[in-house]
Amino acid sequence: MSTPIISVRDVHKSYGRGQNRFDALRGVSFDISEGESIAIVGKSGSGKSTLMHILALLDVPGSGTVALEGNDTAQLRGSRLNRTRNKTFGFVFQQFFLTGSNTVLENVVLPMKIAGIGGAERRRRGMAALEQLELADKAKNKAANLSGGQKQRTVIARALVNNPRIIFADEPTGNLDTATGAVVEDILFGLNREHGITLIVVTHDEDLAARCDRRILIRDGRIVEDSRAEVAA
Ligand SMILES: Nc1ncnc2c1ncn2[C@@H]1O[C@H](COP(=O)(O)OP(=O)(O)OP(=O)(O)O)[C@@H](O)[C@H]1O
Ligand SMILES: [Mg+2]
Numbered sequence: 001m002s003t004p005i006i007s008v009r010d011v012h013k014s015y016g017r018g019q020n021r022f023d024a025l026r027g028v029s030f031d032i033s034e035g036e037s038i039a040i041v042g043k044s045g046s047g048k049s050t051l052m053h054i055l056a057l058l059d060v061p062g063s064g065t066v067a068l069e070g071n072d073t074a075q076l077r078g079s080r081l082n083r084t085r086n087k088t089f090g091f092v093f094q095q096f097f098l099t100g101s102n103t104v105l106e107n108v109v110l111p112m113k114i115a116g117i118g119g120a121e122r123r124r125r126g127m128a129a130l131e132q133l134e135l136a137d138k139a140k141n142k143a144a145n146l147s148g149g150q151k152q153r154t155v156i157a158r159a160l161v162n163n164p165r166i167i168f169a170d171e172p173t174g175n176l177d178t179a180t181g182a183v184v185e186d187i188l189f190g191l192n193r194e195h196g197i198t199l200i201v202v203t204h205d206e207d208l209a210a211r212c213d214r215r216i217l218i219r220d221g222r223i224v225e226d227s228r229a230e231v232a233a
Helices: 048-055 078-088 104-114 119-132 148-160 178-195 206-211
Strands: 006-015 022-032 037-041 063-068 089-093 166-170 198-202 214-219 222-228
Touching: 006 048, 022 048, 022 063, 022 222, 037 048, 037 206, 048 166, 048 198, 078 089, 078 104, 089 148, 104 119, 104 148, 119 148, 148 178, 166 178, 178 198, 178 206
Parallel strands: 037 198, 037 214, 089 166, 166 198
Antiparallel strands: 006 022, 006 063, 214 222
16 A cells, blocks of 8 residues: 555644643544545534644644655654645635635745745636636636635635645535535545545535545544445446
8 A cells, every 4th residue: 555645643632731721632543545535523522623734734632643755744844844835735725715806816826935836827727727616707806706605715725736645625615605615615525536635634524425435433532433335436
């Protein structure tokens, strides 16, 4: 078997100190293979977002390790960490707000700007991503004026422009109506199936979870179930 794209070993994470200490993750271990789609499910407060932030190298574990293709990520710091994150990951997080006063295109090209890609190339790839998400006609609009579903599609466009190997999505359909949520879901699974992008999604939506290859259930900071969908022959 090939090296997992992400390996998590005995990860613990606590918030606060002394009497206020809360153990949000209590020994989490699992491997993610490239190209998998994984749903992380569990009750509110169970530790899903905490785990997602650690997987995405946006936060560090209190103890334990996270390896990216076999390399311990604790060694990554500063600009190397930022470059790795920016190059390898795409983020579809509701708290990763768009800058409302900037245009849709400006928001979408930001990761390429961070990566040091030139203006013309940024524009070309940004417009291509917006076309893919049927938002090309909104490129020059202020992001603040988009509908909720359009904002979420803009976030996906931004997650795509650097050709990420992994997309992290935290409740990608949480604030959307059923029809718009279905569109966003189809886009994410299309990227997974057609481009082999690993998809890691935190969700309360059991139907969305059921579409993933694998479902990891978190309870009180521990994995209590890790099940794979039956593969149709
Ligand atoms: N910065 C923080 N300081 C203190 N406690 C925190 C902090 N962030 C998270 N927690 C606590 O850690 C636990 C896990 O939080 P987390 O955000 O991972 O939950 P979640 O499973 O994503 O929940 P939800 O489904 O509501 O988004 C919660 O009890 C939360 O209150
Ligand atoms: Mg959460």
